[in-house]
């Protein structure tokens with residue numbers, strides 16, 4: 001990567017050691033590093049037996065003979081739902097609250113104990129079986145942040161049906177293509193959910209996805225949440241509560257092979273087609289539980305943990321459902337947005353529920369900074385003992401604000417680097433051991449081997465930058481891309497030999513800390529959500545008035561990056577726009593079009609209608625220059641441009657905007 005990309009890195013030298021009090025109670029210790037270093041596979045084998053209950057013990061830790069296709073814990077059999085729910089009830093913790101659920105409307109709360117969760121997952125497993133779902137069948141889940149989302153996922157795991165959760169912000173079209181790719185016969189949704197004080201429809205989006213054309217869906221289970229009116233297709237649609245009531249209250253769980261697929265989760269890559277990343281049961285469950293224990297430092301008997309992510313993203317899978325629940329933790333689950341009904345909502349929840357561990361995203365922290373420290377200062381945040389960050393680089397300024405204003409200067413911060421593909425945390429401080437450094441994710445956790453390499457795949461010296469790679473297979477690694485093994489090899493294992501290429505640029509500082517700097521491919525990171533430039537470009541060109549489109553992620557103070565699109569219109573559309581002066585209407589229409597094709601989260605912040613796009617002589621769009629324009633920087637070197645006057649035209653058009 002270019003030096004330019006690295007030059008913005010601060011010379012940050014501050015470090016913060018954990019307090020003696022924190023160290024004394026911490027789950028993660030320095031010995032873990034030694035043990036993993038001495039015998040990596042032995043380490044994971046021991047952890048697998050420590051964190052999980054196996055119906056049949058495994059006889060081989062790792063098979064890497066068909067690299068890059070890994071198999072972990074061969075011969076082992078287990079049930080993920082039994083590990084996350086049943087065994088806690090059997091151990092006498094049935095009365096422990098699993099989920100303190102907080103709805104967005106005020107005073108709309110529910111506490112669900114492990115015993116209640118146990119009954120619900122059994123009924124839901126029976127209801128799914130009654131609908132014909134069998135081991136290996138993918139079930140689509142499209143739900144708001146309600147406890148039923150966790151119940152649905154765990155019920156699928158219980159019967160060996162991989163779930164495919166789609167974030168509630170995706171559109172009918174996006175949902176339709178994911179249903180088709182996974183071949184789901186059952187969709188679990190809700191009438192709607194609360195977002196910013198209003199009920200918003202979900203069932204209607206599912207109906208839209210199933211309208212016209214063929215699809216494999218036979219049944220739709222609908223959770224009643226908002227009680228808004230919904231259309232009903234007899235014979236296909238069933239209320240969730242009726243199906244669960246009608247189902248048997250007990251369900252004998254069967255064990256599955258450690259490598260049995262647990263779930264599929266679609267994420268954005270460098271092409272327009274979403275990738276179905278899939279994970280296997282044993283290794284994934286192990287690494288999510290292990291990291292919840294040693295990185296988030298969850299003590300299930302005393303902590304109240306809160307991860308603010310949505311279950312529709314991998315963070316919600318790993319750090320709301322599987323990791324914390326496998327430990328038997330008590331957690332908060334919140335349905336709504338941080339500013340509804342007021343900007344102190346998060347801090348009110350921390351105060352009311354006495355949250356001890358908070359895991360959130362840099363974009364949220366920067367938003368809170370903008371709102372001002374007077375807001376959190378009105379609440380008692382003294383229950384907090386650890387803070388976490390995930391999804392994008394956290395700038396040292398936001399890190400310090402998080403530490404001082406939210407953590408009262410006493411809570412260690414874990415800046416955790418990982419991906420949908422890695423399944424669980426890979427690089428992070430271990431909070432009772434590491435002296436933390438603002439802005440850096442620092443070191444691979446015990447058991448993980450990751451380094452920064454140069455173009456040739458050689459580890460870089462301290463003080464230099466390069467690419468982040470993982471050099472050894474890890475338990476929660478993706479097992480592939482659903483239905484596309486070639487794309488898996490090509491995307492992650494072809495850039496460097498025998499190393500997993502994460503797609504991120506990184507720098508090693510003088511003290512050996514890793515600073516993850518962001519994507520080096522055509523993927524954007526908007527508020528911690530991955531968006532592909534190609535996906536949004538193809539949504540734009542599917543509009544009849546658009547001839548060509550180029551999308552870039554421009555630096556944005558709050559969201560990290562923002563989506564900026566440059567669009568060339570078809571000739572008829574240009575004439576029309578000129579005649580009727582409809583430029584602004586057209587921009588609105590195009591933004592709406594992207595929302596329909598992908599979802600509201602993909603709407604560009606800015607669309608610029610331009611006459612030309614800067615291209616190299618071979619015809620490749622020069623996104624770097626467009627980025628400069630979008631970020632209002634002076635335009636960089638244009639000597640390789642086929643027609644360098646194009647850039648003048650584009651910048652000119654922007655100024656007139």
Ligand code: WT7
Pocket residue numbers: 267314315389390391392393394415416417418419420421441502503504516517518519525528529530
């Ligand atoms: C990409 C993965 C990990 C769950 C949420 C996002 C970026 C993630 C960090 C971090 C710097 C980070 C990377 C990564 N990222 N965590 N702590 N510091 N960058 O999962 O949607 O799969 O995105 O998010 O660019 O590749 P995802």
